Amino acid sequence: MKICVDLNKCQDHGQCVIAAPDAFAFGDDGKLTWVTEPDERLRQDVEDAADVCPEQAITLED
Amino acid sequence: MSRQVVIVGASMGGLRAAEQLRAAGWDGGITVVGAEPHLPYNRPPLSKEVLAGQATDPAEAHAALAFRRRASLDDVDWRLGVPAVSADLERRAVGLADGTTLSYDGLVVASGLRPRRLPMPEPSRGRHVLRTVGDAVGLRAELTPGARVVVVGAGFIGCEVAATARRLGCDVTVVEPAGVPMGRVLGDELGLLVQGRHEAEGVRFRLGRVVAALHGGERVTDVELDDGTVLRASVVVEAVGSYANVEWLQGTGLDLSDGLLCDNLMRVEGRPDVVAVGDVARFPNPRFDTTARRVEHWCMPTETARRAARTLAAHLAAETVDEQQFTPLPTFWSDQFDLRLQSFGAPALADRVEVLEGVLSAPSDLAKGVAVGYRRGAALVGVVTVNLPARSPHYRKLVDTGVAVPA
Known part of the structure; x- marks a missing residue:
């Protein structure tokens, strides 16, 4: 599983950080960071994060 | 014929309901009925990116907003551009506007909302609401620099439209019966400061006022307020709330007094084969109290679909419905300037x-x-x-x- 975030769409709403805190976080500069290839056990959380992204900026690739 | 779930509503709630039914193990048929001709798409950008964007036809704008479709939904039967017009809960059937009747084993009510309009039927041109991608593209075409825009309603949609229109160089006035923009949700202190931010950008507010009359020929030219003030207007945006789309359920005996009443598991009382999803659903959230409420936030279709799908899938599989309390935390956002x-x-x-x-x-x-x-x-x-x-x-x-x- 690979996480892709379209940074042209991302507006730092932070909903993904709430849905999948083990995969997404805000860095010290306030910008979004994420684990590119998270553990498979995080799949449900990451799917949820993609669903709740207001800008629909997150996609998953297998 | 295989067993069927019919989902009435092809917006985000209908989409999420279909996804979550599959996730909950439902392997029968799924038919999704939608009044709009489009596959499910994301609405929040309508008042912001789409209004400020370049798309000039709804299909072009829709392409940028469509939700991804999961492989689990490849066999879903989409009936788009055909609203549901009736339901018979005894015979378990939904009637569509084109005369089709769909039989169901399980029914998901996700028919959403439509905007309220001002009660004046005329003039008809130059007046807009904002709910669909077609609405947004139609309004965008009229938000030209210098256009005189009157936004009626200072809720979140009204204020977002005002900000976007102002950024596009329009002359913008917001009319609102309450004393503070977005005050019901934000409270007076914060609402007043957001108003001040709008005013610093040149948006004018007429608070404590309602529209008494619209003037013009075929097209609106002036908005008259209840204190006699007349505002010149080439564009009127009506952001005065919404109605739940429940007319197709009339005659079923369900409580339709404000959306569709359901229990905390999103089930309709006495109808274990009917669940509700999204902003049409009025349900109690024990996180706050026992009052059933509709919640018009963007997060609600996803949250309620998850719960409703588990409830319905268990019923259809003749399994015990897990009765774990459903306590979603409502969230929303708004971008203004x-x-x-x-x-x-x-x-x-x-x-x-x-x-x-x-x-x-x-x-x-x-x-x-x-x-x-x-x-x-x-x-x-x-x-x-x-x-x-x-x-x-x-x-x-x-x-x-x-x-x-x-x-």
């Missing part, structure tokens, strides 16, 4: 507010970051942040733990 507002919980339920972070004394304070807490009694029922996105997980957690959930 350089302000990003984010709300967690239900600030509208509060009886007092307190500043949790930053300063709340002048409109210019907002851009620097402010967090406002909303309390009902001792309980923290909501937090609204302005320009503090990286702090949003923290404040969400605060609200999540600050509201007592009955055991």
